[in-house]
Amino acid sequence: xxxxxxxxxxxxxxxxxxxxxxQKREIISNLVxxxxxxxxxxxxxxxxxxxxxxxxxxxxxxxEAMGSQEVKRLGMIDAALTRIKQGKYGLCMKCGxxxxxxxxxxxxxxxxxxxxxxxxxxxxx
Numbered sequence: 001x002x003x004x005x006x007x008x009x010x011x012x013x014x015x016x017x018x019x020x021x022x023q024k025r026e027i028i029s030n031l032v033x034x035x036x037x038x039x040x041x042x043x044x045x046x047x048x049x050x051x052x053x054x055x056x057x058x059x060x061x062x063x064e065a066m067g068s069q070e071v072k073r074l075g076m077i078d079a080a081l082t083r084i085k086q087g088k089y090g091l092c093m094k095c096g097x098x099x100x101x102x103x104x105x106x107x108x109x110x111x112x113x114x115x116x117x118x119x120x121x122x123x124x125x
Contacts, residue, residue, distance in 0.1 A: 012101055017084050020108055024077045027070055076109035092116050 083089040090099050094116035103110055112120065 012104075013084060013089055016089070016104060016108055017081065020077050020080050020084075023108070024074065024081075027074055027077075031070065073109075079111075080109040094120070 080089060083091075090101075090104055091097070092099055092113040093111045095113065097113055099110055099113050103114060110117075
């Protein structure tokens with residue numbers, strides 16, 4: 001039973017990793033379409049997978065070309081992809097418990113379980 005559960009969990013993480021990478025590519029592609037500055041930066045680079053573009057320290061123009069929401073979302077996606085590589089994806093950063101898959105499907109870059117996130121929001125009010 002435990003082995004089957006571990007395999008299902010690994011399958012879920014692989015699915016989420018692909019979803020996050022696709023989201024990252026989509027954001028960068030949208031930015032290329034909507035921003036001439038960003039398009040020039042990307043076209044001036046060595047040919048790379050779009051997923052690698054945001055990880056590079058390109059320059060200030062790239063950040064200026066993005067809306068602050070998209071910058072924040074790209075950062076959260078990058079952080080989630082890093083947690084996957086470190087084997088920490090899906091674990092609450094506060095209490096260390098497993099974040100339910102349903103929450104991760106709704107918010108793939110969630111850092112905390114609902115209980116910890118709710119407690120943090122109450123403190124920040």
